[in-house]
Amino acid sequence: MLHIKCPHCGMRSQNEFAYGGDASVKRPELNKEISDLEWDNFVYLRKSLRGKHLELWHHISGCRQWFKVQRDTSTHEIFKTVKANEDI
Amino acid sequence: MQKYSIFNLIKNAFSGHQNWDLAWKDATPKKEYDIVIIGGGGHGLATAYYLAKEHNITNVAIIEKGWLGGGNMGRNTTIIRSNYMYDDNALFSEFGMDLWRKMSQDLNYNVMFSPRGIINLAHSDAQMNIFTRRGNSMRLNDIDAVLLNREEVKEIIPMADFSDNVRFPIFGGLMQPSAGTARHDAVAWGYARQADSMGVDIIQNCEVTGFDVSGGKINGVRTSRGDIKVKKIGLCVAGSTNILAEKLNMTIPVETHLLQACVSEPVKPVLDKVVTFGAGHFYISQSDKGEMVMGGDLDGYNSYAQRGNLPTLQHVLTEGIAMMPFLSKLKILRTWGGIMDMSMDGSPIIDKTHIEGLYLNCGWCYGGFKATPASGWTFAHTIAQDRVHKLNAGYSLNRFNTGHLLDEKGLGTKTWIA
Numbered sequence: 001m002l003h004i005k006c007p008h009c010g011m012r013s014q015n016e017f018a019y020g021g022d023a024s025v026k027r028p029e030l031n032k033e034i035s036d037l038e039w040d041n042f043v044y045l046r047k048s049l050r051g052k053h054l055e056l057w058h059h060i061s062g063c064r065q066w067f068k069v070q071r072d073t074s075t076h077e078i079f080k081t082v083k084a085n086e087d088i
Numbered sequence: 089m090q091k092y093s094i095f096n097l098i099k100n101a102f103s104g105h106q107n108w109d110l111a112w113k114d115a116t117p118k119k120e121y122d123i124v125i126i127g128g129g130g131h132g133l134a135t136a137y138y139l140a141k142e143h144n145i146t147n148v149a150i151i152e153k154g155w156l157g158g159g160n161m162g163r164n165t166t167i168i169r170s171n172y173m174y175d176d177n178a179l180f181s182e183f184g185m186d187l188w189r190k191m192s193q194d195l196n197y198n199v200m201f202s203p204r205g206i207i208n209l210a211h212s213d214a215q216m217n218i219f220t221r222r223g224n225s226m227r228l229n230d231i232d233a234v235l236l237n238r239e240e241v242k243e244i245i246p247m248a249d250f251s252d253n254v255r256f257p258i259f260g261g262l263m264q265p266s267a268g269t270a271r272h273d274a275v276a277w278g279y280a281r282q283a284d285s286m287g288v289d290i291i292q293n294c295e296v297t298g299f300d301v302s303g304g305k306i307n308g309v310r311t312s313r314g315d316i317k318v319k320k321i322g323l324c325v326a327g328s329t330n331i332l333a334e335k336l337n338m339t340i341p342v343e344t345h346l347l348q349a350c351v352s353e354p355v356k357p358v359l360d361k362v363v364t365f366g367a368g369h370f371y372i373s374q375s376d377k378g379e380m381v382m383g384g385d386l387d388g389y390n391s392y393a394q395r396g397n398l399p400t401l402q403h404v405l406t407e408g409i410a411m412m413p414f415l416s417k418l419k420i421l422r423t424w425g426g427i428m429d430m431s432m433d434g435s436p437i438i439d440k441t442h443i444e445g446l447y448l449n450c451g452w453c454y455g456g457f458k459a460t461p462a463s464g465w466t467f468a469h470t471i472a473q474d475r476v477h478k479l480n481a482g483y484s485l486n487r488f489n490t491g492h493l494l495d496e497k498g499l500g501t502k503t504w505i506a
Contacts, residue, residue, distance in 0.1 A: 001399055015399050019389045019504055022343075037489060043501060044341040044432045044488040048330040050392045073344075074392040 020056030112284035127324035128152025134464020146287035157276030163426035169267035176482030184462030197278030306445035327427030348396035354378030430503035435494035
Protein backbone atom coordinates (compact mmCIF):
# COMPACT_ATOMS: atom_id res chain seq x y z
CA MET A 1 0.00 0.00 0.00
CA LEU A 2 1.35 3.42 -0.96
CA HIS A 3 1.03 6.21 1.56
CA ILE A 4 0.74 9.55 -0.17
CA LYS A 5 1.03 12.91 1.59
CA CYS A 6 -1.63 15.18 0.13
CA PRO A 7 -0.24 18.75 0.37
CA HIS A 8 -3.65 19.87 1.68
CA CYS A 9 -4.77 16.98 3.93
CA GLY A 10 -1.62 15.16 5.01
CA MET A 11 -0.69 11.47 4.85
CA ARG A 12 -3.45 9.21 3.51
CA SER A 13 -3.67 5.71 2.05
CA GLN A 14 -3.44 5.04 -1.67
CA ASN A 15 -7.13 4.10 -1.78
CA GLU A 16 -8.13 7.78 -1.56
CA PHE A 17 -6.22 8.83 -4.67
CA ALA A 18 -6.47 8.55 -8.43
CA TYR A 19 -3.46 8.70 -10.73
CA GLY A 20 -3.18 11.49 -13.29
CA GLY A 21 -0.07 10.63 -15.27
CA ASP A 22 3.24 12.26 -16.16
CA ALA A 23 3.33 15.84 -14.79
CA SER A 24 6.29 16.84 -16.92
CA VAL A 25 4.23 16.76 -20.12
CA LYS A 26 3.54 20.39 -21.06
CA ARG A 27 0.56 21.42 -23.12
CA PRO A 28 1.66 23.82 -25.90
CA GLU A 29 1.00 27.49 -25.12
CA LEU A 30 -2.44 28.79 -26.02
CA ASN A 31 -2.56 31.05 -29.12
CA LYS A 32 0.86 29.88 -30.23
CA GLU A 33 1.15 28.49 -33.74
CA ILE A 34 2.38 24.90 -33.55
CA SER A 35 2.73 22.09 -36.05
CA ASP A 36 0.57 18.96 -36.03
CA LEU A 37 3.67 16.98 -35.12
CA GLU A 38 4.29 19.09 -32.00
CA TRP A 39 0.68 18.57 -30.92
CA ASP A 40 0.84 14.81 -31.57
CA ASN A 41 4.02 14.56 -29.57
CA PHE A 42 2.37 16.36 -26.65
CA VAL A 43 -0.64 14.02 -26.77
CA TYR A 44 1.10 10.67 -27.35
CA LEU A 45 4.79 10.61 -26.50
CA ARG A 46 5.89 9.58 -23.00
CA LYS A 47 9.34 9.22 -21.49
CA SER A 48 8.08 6.79 -18.82
CA LEU A 49 11.26 7.14 -16.79
CA ARG A 50 12.65 4.41 -14.61
CA GLY A 51 13.65 6.08 -11.35
CA LYS A 52 12.49 9.54 -10.25
CA HIS A 53 9.20 10.39 -11.96
CA LEU A 54 7.14 13.56 -11.58
CA GLU A 55 3.46 12.79 -11.76
CA LEU A 56 -0.02 14.12 -11.06
CA TRP A 57 -2.34 12.60 -8.48
CA HIS A 58 -5.92 13.52 -7.60
CA HIS A 59 -7.16 13.29 -4.01
CA ILE A 60 -10.46 12.05 -5.35
CA SER A 61 -11.87 10.65 -2.09
CA GLY A 62 -10.57 13.57 -0.04
CA CYS A 63 -10.19 17.25 -0.84
CA ARG A 64 -10.46 16.57 -4.60
CA GLN A 65 -7.38 18.67 -5.33
CA TRP A 66 -4.81 17.78 -7.97
CA PHE A 67 -1.17 17.85 -6.90
CA LYS A 68 2.30 16.72 -7.94
CA VAL A 69 4.22 13.75 -6.60
CA GLN A 70 7.84 12.84 -7.13
CA ARG A 71 8.07 9.05 -6.93
CA ASP A 72 10.56 6.35 -7.86
CA THR A 73 9.04 4.06 -10.49
CA SER A 74 11.21 1.08 -9.57
CA THR A 75 11.00 1.23 -5.76
CA HIS A 76 7.69 3.16 -5.41
CA GLU A 77 9.38 5.42 -2.83
CA ILE A 78 7.73 8.84 -2.66
CA PHE A 79 10.24 11.67 -2.21
CA LYS A 80 8.08 14.76 -2.21
CA THR A 81 4.57 16.04 -2.85
CA VAL A 82 3.68 19.65 -3.70
CA LYS A 83 0.59 21.63 -4.71
CA ALA A 84 -0.26 21.58 -8.41
CA ASN A 85 0.94 25.18 -8.97
CA GLU A 86 4.26 24.64 -7.20
CA ASP A 87 7.51 23.29 -8.63
CA ILE A 88 9.55 20.53 -7.05
CA MET B 89 18.29 -32.20 -32.80
CA GLN B 90 16.78 -35.02 -30.81
CA LYS B 91 13.11 -35.44 -31.72
CA TYR B 92 10.66 -35.66 -28.87
CA SER B 93 8.46 -38.71 -29.42
CA ILE B 94 6.98 -41.67 -27.57
CA PHE B 95 9.81 -43.86 -28.89
CA ASN B 96 12.53 -41.54 -27.64
CA LEU B 97 10.71 -41.31 -24.33
CA ILE B 98 10.73 -45.10 -23.94
CA LYS B 99 14.35 -45.34 -25.12
CA ASN B 100 15.49 -42.76 -22.61
CA ALA B 101 13.52 -44.41 -19.83
CA PHE B 102 16.00 -47.32 -19.97
CA SER B 103 18.88 -44.97 -19.16
CA GLY B 104 16.94 -43.25 -16.39
CA HIS B 105 16.41 -40.11 -18.50
CA GLN B 106 20.04 -39.16 -17.97
CA ASN B 107 21.00 -38.93 -21.65
CA TRP B 108 18.60 -36.38 -23.09
CA ASP B 109 20.29 -33.65 -25.15
CA LEU B 110 20.23 -30.17 -23.72
CA ALA B 111 17.25 -28.34 -25.23
CA TRP B 112 19.45 -25.36 -26.17
CA LYS B 113 23.06 -24.42 -25.59
CA ASP B 114 24.26 -21.55 -23.45
CA ALA B 115 25.88 -19.41 -26.14
CA THR B 116 28.57 -16.79 -25.68
CA PRO B 117 28.31 -13.72 -27.90
CA LYS B 118 30.26 -13.65 -31.16
CA LYS B 119 31.78 -10.41 -32.49
CA GLU B 120 29.32 -10.05 -35.33
CA TYR B 121 25.82 -11.17 -36.37
CA ASP B 122 23.46 -10.47 -39.25
CA ILE B 123 20.58 -9.75 -36.87
CA VAL B 124 20.41 -9.25 -33.11
CA ILE B 125 17.09 -9.60 -31.32
CA ILE B 126 17.03 -7.84 -27.96
CA GLY B 127 14.76 -9.58 -25.48
CA GLY B 128 14.60 -13.34 -24.86
CA GLY B 129 10.90 -13.50 -24.14
CA GLY B 130 8.23 -15.15 -26.25
CA HIS B 131 8.19 -12.53 -28.97
CA GLY B 132 11.98 -12.41 -29.29
CA LEU B 133 12.31 -16.19 -29.39
CA ALA B 134 9.47 -16.50 -31.90
CA THR B 135 11.03 -13.78 -34.06
CA ALA B 136 14.36 -15.64 -34.15
CA TYR B 137 12.59 -18.90 -34.92
CA TYR B 138 10.66 -17.44 -37.87
CA LEU B 139 13.76 -15.60 -39.15
CA ALA B 140 15.46 -18.99 -39.40
CA LYS B 141 12.46 -20.98 -40.59
CA GLU B 142 10.74 -18.58 -43.00
CA HIS B 143 13.68 -16.46 -44.16
CA ASN B 144 16.70 -18.76 -43.80
CA ILE B 145 18.57 -16.22 -41.71
CA THR B 146 20.39 -18.10 -38.96
CA ASN B 147 23.34 -15.85 -38.09
CA VAL B 148 21.12 -14.41 -35.38
CA ALA B 149 21.58 -13.76 -31.68
CA ILE B 150 18.97 -13.22 -29.01
CA ILE B 151 20.35 -11.23 -26.11
CA GLU B 152 18.50 -11.26 -22.83
CA LYS B 153 19.34 -9.36 -19.64
CA GLY B 154 17.85 -11.99 -17.32
CA TRP B 155 16.91 -15.51 -18.17
CA LEU B 156 14.93 -16.92 -21.04
CA GLY B 157 11.19 -16.35 -20.67
CA GLY B 158 11.62 -14.77 -17.23
CA GLY B 159 9.69 -11.58 -17.92
CA ASN B 160 6.07 -11.39 -18.98
CA MET B 161 6.38 -14.73 -20.78
CA GLY B 162 6.52 -16.40 -17.37
CA ARG B 163 4.05 -14.03 -15.71
CA ASN B 164 0.98 -13.94 -17.96
CA THR B 165 -2.34 -15.69 -17.51
CA THR B 166 -1.90 -17.75 -20.72
CA ILE B 167 -5.06 -16.60 -22.50
CA ILE B 168 -5.23 -16.91 -26.28
CA ARG B 169 -8.01 -15.23 -28.26
CA SER B 170 -8.81 -13.19 -31.37
CA ASN B 171 -12.11 -11.59 -30.33
CA TYR B 172 -11.37 -8.15 -31.76
CA MET B 173 -13.65 -5.79 -33.64
CA TYR B 174 -11.19 -3.82 -35.76
CA ASP B 175 -9.89 -5.54 -38.89
CA ASP B 176 -6.21 -4.90 -38.15
CA ASN B 177 -6.45 -6.51 -34.71
CA ALA B 178 -8.82 -9.30 -35.78
CA LEU B 179 -6.87 -10.46 -38.85
CA PHE B 180 -3.53 -10.29 -37.04
CA SER B 181 -4.84 -12.27 -34.06
CA GLU B 182 -6.70 -14.82 -36.18
CA PHE B 183 -3.52 -15.43 -38.18
CA GLY B 184 -1.94 -16.10 -34.80
CA MET B 185 -4.75 -18.52 -33.83
CA ASP B 186 -3.82 -20.61 -36.83
CA LEU B 187 -0.18 -20.70 -35.71
CA TRP B 188 -1.32 -21.68 -32.19
CA ARG B 189 -3.33 -24.63 -33.54
CA LYS B 190 -0.26 -26.00 -35.34
CA MET B 191 2.32 -24.99 -32.75
CA SER B 192 2.86 -28.24 -30.85
CA GLN B 193 3.49 -30.17 -34.10
CA ASP B 194 5.46 -27.33 -35.64
CA LEU B 195 7.82 -27.00 -32.66
CA ASN B 196 7.84 -30.72 -31.73
CA TYR B 197 7.05 -29.47 -28.25
CA ASN B 198 3.77 -29.88 -26.40
CA VAL B 199 2.58 -26.35 -25.66
CA MET B 200 -0.67 -27.77 -24.24
CA PHE B 201 -2.83 -25.52 -26.40
CA SER B 202 -6.34 -25.87 -25.02
CA PRO B 203 -9.03 -24.20 -27.15
CA ARG B 204 -11.60 -24.23 -24.38
CA GLY B 205 -13.39 -21.01 -25.35
CA ILE B 206 -13.64 -17.58 -23.81
CA ILE B 207 -16.83 -15.88 -22.60
CA ASN B 208 -17.02 -12.11 -22.15
CA LEU B 209 -19.97 -11.49 -19.83
CA ALA B 210 -22.41 -8.64 -20.49
CA HIS B 211 -24.28 -6.95 -17.65
CA SER B 212 -26.69 -4.60 -19.44
CA ASP B 213 -28.72 -4.31 -22.64
CA ALA B 214 -26.26 -1.74 -23.93
CA GLN B 215 -23.39 -4.13 -23.39
CA MET B 216 -25.28 -6.90 -25.20
CA ASN B 217 -25.68 -4.51 -28.15
CA ILE B 218 -21.99 -3.69 -28.26
CA PHE B 219 -21.10 -7.38 -28.00
CA THR B 220 -23.51 -8.17 -30.84
CA ARG B 221 -21.71 -5.61 -32.94
CA ARG B 222 -18.29 -7.00 -32.03
CA GLY B 223 -19.45 -10.58 -32.67
CA ASN B 224 -20.76 -9.60 -36.11
CA SER B 225 -17.47 -7.88 -36.92
CA MET B 226 -15.60 -10.99 -35.86
CA ARG B 227 -17.74 -13.25 -38.03
CA LEU B 228 -17.18 -10.99 -41.03
CA ASN B 229 -13.48 -11.74 -40.52
CA ASP B 230 -14.12 -15.50 -40.30
CA ILE B 231 -13.60 -15.63 -36.54
CA ASP B 232 -16.04 -17.76 -34.58
CA ALA B 233 -18.30 -15.76 -32.30
CA VAL B 234 -21.45 -16.86 -30.50
CA LEU B 235 -23.80 -14.51 -28.69
CA LEU B 236 -25.20 -16.20 -25.59
CA ASN B 237 -28.30 -15.18 -23.67
CA ARG B 238 -28.55 -15.42 -19.89
CA GLU B 239 -29.88 -19.00 -19.92
CA GLU B 240 -27.18 -20.21 -22.28
CA VAL B 241 -24.46 -18.65 -20.13
CA LYS B 242 -26.00 -20.27 -17.06
CA GLU B 243 -25.79 -23.68 -18.68
CA ILE B 244 -22.07 -23.26 -19.39
CA ILE B 245 -20.96 -21.57 -16.15
CA PRO B 246 -23.61 -22.34 -13.51
CA MET B 247 -21.21 -21.35 -10.74
CA ALA B 248 -21.50 -17.67 -11.68
CA ASP B 249 -23.92 -15.52 -9.70
CA PHE B 250 -27.35 -15.71 -11.38
CA SER B 251 -29.32 -14.61 -8.32
CA ASP B 252 -31.76 -11.70 -8.54
CA ASN B 253 -30.28 -9.22 -6.13
CA VAL B 254 -26.85 -8.63 -7.64
CA ARG B 255 -25.42 -5.26 -8.59
CA PHE B 256 -24.30 -6.47 -12.04
CA PRO B 257 -26.70 -9.17 -13.24
CA ILE B 258 -25.52 -11.36 -16.12
CA PHE B 259 -27.53 -10.49 -19.26
CA GLY B 260 -25.56 -12.79 -21.55
CA GLY B 261 -22.16 -12.99 -23.12
CA LEU B 262 -20.06 -13.16 -26.23
CA MET B 263 -18.20 -16.43 -26.67
CA GLN B 264 -15.30 -17.26 -28.94
CA PRO B 265 -15.28 -21.08 -28.81
CA SER B 266 -11.86 -21.43 -30.48
CA ALA B 267 -10.09 -19.23 -27.93
CA GLY B 268 -8.31 -20.82 -24.99
CA THR B 269 -5.06 -21.17 -23.12
CA ALA B 270 -1.60 -22.71 -23.56
CA ARG B 271 1.32 -23.56 -21.31
CA HIS B 272 3.31 -20.31 -21.44
CA ASP B 273 6.75 -21.64 -20.44
CA ALA B 274 6.47 -24.45 -22.98
CA VAL B 275 5.93 -21.88 -25.72
CA ALA B 276 9.18 -20.09 -24.79
CA TRP B 277 11.09 -23.36 -24.45
CA GLY B 278 9.70 -24.79 -27.68
CA TYR B 279 10.67 -21.72 -29.69
CA ALA B 280 14.09 -21.56 -27.99
CA ARG B 281 14.85 -25.22 -28.71
CA GLN B 282 13.94 -24.96 -32.39
CA ALA B 283 15.70 -21.61 -32.91
CA ASP B 284 18.84 -22.97 -31.24
CA SER B 285 18.78 -26.10 -33.38
CA MET B 286 18.73 -23.95 -36.53
CA GLY B 287 21.81 -22.01 -35.39
CA VAL B 288 20.44 -19.06 -33.41
CA ASP B 289 22.59 -18.05 -30.42
CA ILE B 290 20.57 -17.55 -27.25
CA ILE B 291 22.66 -15.36 -24.95
CA GLN B 292 21.32 -14.93 -21.42
CA ASN B 293 22.56 -12.67 -18.61
CA CYS B 294 23.60 -10.12 -21.20
CA GLU B 295 22.41 -6.56 -20.66
CA VAL B 296 22.30 -3.96 -23.42
CA THR B 297 24.26 -0.92 -22.31
CA GLY B 298 24.12 1.14 -25.48
CA PHE B 299 23.87 1.30 -29.25
CA ASP B 300 26.33 2.20 -31.95
CA VAL B 301 24.41 4.47 -34.30
CA SER B 302 26.06 6.67 -36.92
CA GLY B 303 24.69 8.42 -39.99
CA GLY B 304 21.19 7.33 -39.02
CA LYS B 305 22.17 3.65 -39.25
CA ILE B 306 22.63 0.88 -36.71
CA ASN B 307 26.20 -0.41 -36.62
CA GLY B 308 26.25 -2.37 -33.42
CA VAL B 309 25.07 -2.91 -29.91
CA ARG B 310 27.08 -2.61 -26.69
CA THR B 311 26.40 -5.18 -24.03
CA SER B 312 27.66 -6.20 -20.61
CA ARG B 313 29.37 -9.11 -22.39
CA GLY B 314 31.13 -7.11 -25.09
CA ASP B 315 30.33 -5.12 -28.22
CA ILE B 316 28.55 -6.81 -31.11
CA LYS B 317 28.71 -5.59 -34.71
CA VAL B 318 25.32 -5.83 -36.39
CA LYS B 319 23.37 -4.06 -39.14
CA LYS B 320 19.86 -4.99 -37.99
CA ILE B 321 18.44 -4.97 -34.48
CA GLY B 322 14.96 -6.04 -33.43
CA LEU B 323 13.79 -4.51 -30.16
CA CYS B 324 11.43 -6.92 -28.40
CA VAL B 325 11.59 -5.90 -24.75
CA ALA B 326 7.98 -5.15 -23.75
CA GLY B 327 8.05 -3.25 -20.44
CA SER B 328 11.68 -2.22 -20.86
CA THR B 329 11.09 -0.52 -24.23
CA ASN B 330 11.20 3.00 -22.77
CA ILE B 331 14.55 2.29 -21.08
CA LEU B 332 16.18 1.19 -24.34
CA ALA B 333 14.43 3.92 -26.33
CA GLU B 334 16.09 6.48 -24.06
CA LYS B 335 19.50 5.01 -24.99
CA LEU B 336 18.51 5.58 -28.63
CA ASN B 337 17.32 9.17 -27.97
CA MET B 338 13.81 8.13 -28.95
CA THR B 339 10.58 8.94 -27.17
CA ILE B 340 7.81 6.50 -27.97
CA PRO B 341 4.03 6.44 -27.40
CA VAL B 342 4.28 3.82 -24.66
CA GLU B 343 4.11 3.97 -20.87
CA THR B 344 5.31 1.21 -18.57
CA HIS B 345 2.78 0.00 -16.02
CA LEU B 346 2.41 -2.77 -13.50
CA LEU B 347 -0.08 -5.63 -13.92
CA GLN B 348 -0.70 -8.28 -11.32
CA ALA B 349 -2.04 -11.80 -11.54
CA CYS B 350 -2.63 -14.50 -8.96
CA VAL B 351 -3.61 -18.12 -8.54
CA SER B 352 -5.74 -19.75 -5.88
CA GLU B 353 -5.02 -23.04 -4.19
CA PRO B 354 -5.75 -25.95 -6.55
CA VAL B 355 -9.30 -27.30 -6.55
CA LYS B 356 -11.16 -29.98 -8.48
CA PRO B 357 -12.21 -29.12 -12.06
CA VAL B 358 -14.95 -26.50 -11.88
CA LEU B 359 -14.40 -24.10 -14.79
CA ASP B 360 -13.65 -25.27 -18.33
CA LYS B 361 -13.80 -21.84 -20.00
CA VAL B 362 -11.97 -18.55 -19.78
CA VAL B 363 -14.47 -16.02 -18.38
CA THR B 364 -14.23 -12.23 -18.17
CA PHE B 365 -16.35 -9.95 -16.00
CA GLY B 366 -17.99 -7.21 -18.06
CA ALA B 367 -18.64 -4.62 -15.36
CA GLY B 368 -15.01 -4.15 -14.43
CA HIS B 369 -11.77 -5.78 -15.35
CA PHE B 370 -11.41 -9.36 -14.16
CA TYR B 371 -10.66 -12.61 -15.95
CA ILE B 372 -10.41 -16.17 -14.75
CA SER B 373 -9.58 -19.65 -15.98
CA GLN B 374 -8.60 -22.90 -14.30
CA SER B 375 -5.15 -24.35 -14.85
CA ASP B 376 -4.48 -28.03 -15.44
CA LYS B 377 -3.20 -28.22 -11.87
CA GLY B 378 -6.56 -26.95 -10.63
CA GLU B 379 -5.53 -23.46 -9.60
CA MET B 380 -7.90 -20.64 -10.49
CA VAL B 381 -5.78 -18.22 -12.55
CA MET B 382 -6.99 -14.64 -12.14
CA GLY B 383 -6.05 -11.13 -13.17
CA GLY B 384 -7.51 -7.74 -13.91
CA ASP B 385 -6.57 -4.09 -13.63
CA LEU B 386 -3.20 -2.42 -13.80
CA ASP B 387 -1.93 -1.10 -10.48
CA GLY B 388 -2.55 2.28 -12.04
CA TYR B 389 0.71 4.22 -11.92
CA ASN B 390 3.94 4.08 -13.92
CA SER B 391 6.14 1.32 -12.55
CA TYR B 392 9.11 -0.87 -13.33
CA ALA B 393 8.83 -2.78 -10.05
CA GLN B 394 7.56 -6.19 -11.29
CA ARG B 395 5.74 -6.52 -8.00
CA GLY B 396 2.31 -5.27 -7.08
CA ASN B 397 0.34 -3.70 -4.33
CA LEU B 398 -2.52 -5.16 -2.30
CA PRO B 399 -5.26 -2.54 -2.90
CA THR B 400 -5.40 -3.39 -6.61
CA LEU B 401 -5.45 -7.10 -5.93
CA GLN B 402 -8.28 -6.62 -3.45
CA HIS B 403 -10.22 -4.53 -5.97
CA VAL B 404 -9.75 -7.12 -8.74
CA LEU B 405 -10.70 -10.08 -6.55
CA THR B 406 -13.79 -8.22 -5.30
CA GLU B 407 -14.97 -8.20 -8.90
CA GLY B 408 -14.20 -11.89 -9.13
CA ILE B 409 -16.27 -12.68 -6.06
CA ALA B 410 -19.13 -10.55 -7.42
CA MET B 411 -19.08 -12.69 -10.55
CA MET B 412 -18.44 -16.10 -8.95
CA PRO B 413 -19.19 -16.02 -5.20
CA PHE B 414 -17.56 -19.42 -4.55
CA LEU B 415 -14.16 -17.80 -5.05
CA SER B 416 -14.46 -16.20 -1.61
CA LYS B 417 -13.89 -19.65 -0.07
CA LEU B 418 -10.53 -20.13 -1.79
CA LYS B 419 -7.11 -19.20 -0.47
CA ILE B 420 -4.70 -17.32 -2.69
CA LEU B 421 -1.59 -19.37 -3.37
CA ARG B 422 0.64 -16.92 -5.23
CA THR B 423 0.51 -13.36 -6.53
CA TRP B 424 3.02 -11.72 -8.85
CA GLY B 425 3.43 -8.73 -11.13
CA GLY B 426 4.91 -7.90 -14.50
CA ILE B 427 5.55 -4.64 -16.32
CA MET B 428 3.41 -3.87 -19.34
CA ASP B 429 4.28 -1.73 -22.35
CA MET B 430 1.01 0.22 -22.49
CA SER B 431 0.65 1.96 -25.83
CA MET B 432 -1.39 5.14 -26.20
CA ASP B 433 -4.20 3.47 -28.15
CA GLY B 434 -4.09 0.00 -26.61
CA SER B 435 -2.72 -1.65 -29.76
CA PRO B 436 0.85 -2.77 -30.43
CA ILE B 437 3.60 -1.36 -32.62
CA ILE B 438 5.55 -3.61 -35.03
CA ASP B 439 7.40 -1.35 -37.40
CA LYS B 440 10.62 0.07 -38.79
CA THR B 441 11.96 3.22 -37.16
CA HIS B 442 13.67 6.42 -38.37
CA ILE B 443 17.01 4.68 -37.62
CA GLU B 444 17.98 2.37 -40.48
CA GLY B 445 18.32 -1.19 -39.24
CA LEU B 446 16.35 -0.62 -36.03
CA TYR B 447 13.00 -2.40 -35.78
CA LEU B 448 10.51 -1.91 -32.99
CA ASN B 449 8.11 -4.43 -31.45
CA CYS B 450 6.25 -3.12 -28.39
CA GLY B 451 3.00 -1.78 -26.97
CA TRP B 452 1.38 -5.13 -26.19
CA CYS B 453 -0.59 -3.87 -23.19
CA TYR B 454 -2.60 -6.70 -21.61
CA GLY B 455 -2.41 -9.00 -24.62
CA GLY B 456 1.17 -9.93 -25.40
CA PHE B 457 1.11 -13.66 -24.74
CA LYS B 458 -1.59 -14.59 -27.25
CA ALA B 459 0.23 -12.56 -29.90
CA THR B 460 3.51 -14.46 -29.49
CA PRO B 461 3.46 -16.46 -32.76
CA ALA B 462 1.88 -13.76 -34.95
CA SER B 463 4.16 -11.09 -33.49
CA GLY B 464 7.25 -13.22 -34.10
CA TRP B 465 6.13 -14.13 -37.61
CA THR B 466 5.36 -10.56 -38.73
CA PHE B 467 8.37 -9.06 -36.93
CA ALA B 468 10.67 -11.58 -38.60
CA HIS B 469 9.16 -10.60 -41.96
CA THR B 470 9.55 -6.90 -41.21
CA ILE B 471 13.23 -7.32 -40.26
CA ALA B 472 14.20 -9.79 -42.99
CA GLN B 473 12.45 -7.95 -45.85
CA ASP B 474 12.95 -4.46 -44.42
CA ARG B 475 9.23 -3.77 -44.96
CA VAL B 476 6.11 -4.43 -42.97
CA HIS B 477 3.78 -7.29 -43.85
CA LYS B 478 0.14 -6.43 -44.54
CA LEU B 479 -0.77 -8.17 -41.27
CA ASN B 480 1.21 -5.65 -39.21
CA ALA B 481 0.78 -2.64 -41.52
CA GLY B 482 -1.79 -1.23 -39.09
CA TYR B 483 0.64 -1.48 -36.19
CA SER B 484 2.75 1.40 -37.48
CA LEU B 485 4.67 3.78 -35.26
CA ASN B 486 3.49 6.86 -37.14
CA ARG B 487 -0.23 6.12 -36.75
CA PHE B 488 -0.14 8.47 -33.77
CA ASN B 489 0.72 11.26 -36.23
CA THR B 490 -1.51 10.22 -39.10
CA GLY B 491 -4.57 9.62 -36.91
CA HIS B 492 -5.02 5.95 -37.81
CA LEU B 493 -5.34 4.88 -34.20
CA LEU B 494 -6.50 1.39 -33.24
CA ASP B 495 -8.25 2.21 -29.99
CA GLU B 496 -10.26 -1.00 -29.62
CA LYS B 497 -11.52 -0.08 -26.15
CA GLY B 498 -11.86 3.65 -26.70
CA LEU B 499 -9.72 4.54 -23.71
CA GLY B 500 -7.52 7.18 -25.28
CA THR B 501 -4.14 7.95 -23.82
CA LYS B 502 -5.02 7.25 -20.18
CA THR B 503 -3.65 3.74 -20.33
CA TRP B 504 -4.07 3.09 -16.63
CA ILE B 505 -7.84 3.56 -16.75
CA ALA B 506 -9.46 0.16 -17.08
